[in-house]
Amino acid sequence: xxxxxxxxxxxxxxxxxxxxxxxxxxxxxxxxxxxxxxxxxxxxxxxxxxxxxxxxxxxxxxxxxxxxxxxxxxxxxxxxxxxxxxxxxxxxxx
Numbered sequence: 001x002x003x004x005x006x007x008x009x010x011x012x013x014x015x016x017x018x019x020x021x022x023x024x025x026x027x028x029x030x031x032x033x034x035x036x037x038x039x040x041x042x043x044x045x046x047x048x049x050x051x052x053x054x055x056x057x058x059x060x061x062x063x064x065x066x067x068x069x070x071x072x073x074x075x076x077x078x079x080x081x082x083x084x085x086x087x088x089x090x091x092x093x094x
Contacts, residue, residue: 034058 035054042050 035051038050038054039047
């Protein structure tokens, strides 16, 4: 596999950073909204329990999403490697 040109690598990096930044802004907005919804369902004087429940729920959801993403990435890498092997084998045969 040939190395990517510098400009392409630079653009991919900028796109990744911008995507992450927008994701962070959206996550912070949802954090505030969900925190307020949870607080409305519990007594205002007891602030610790709603925050702990929220933290546990968000952690569980994040772990599930990370596992799904990691598995998908693994499958994608396997399929790319398989394609590369097929290309190498066909190149050797010709």
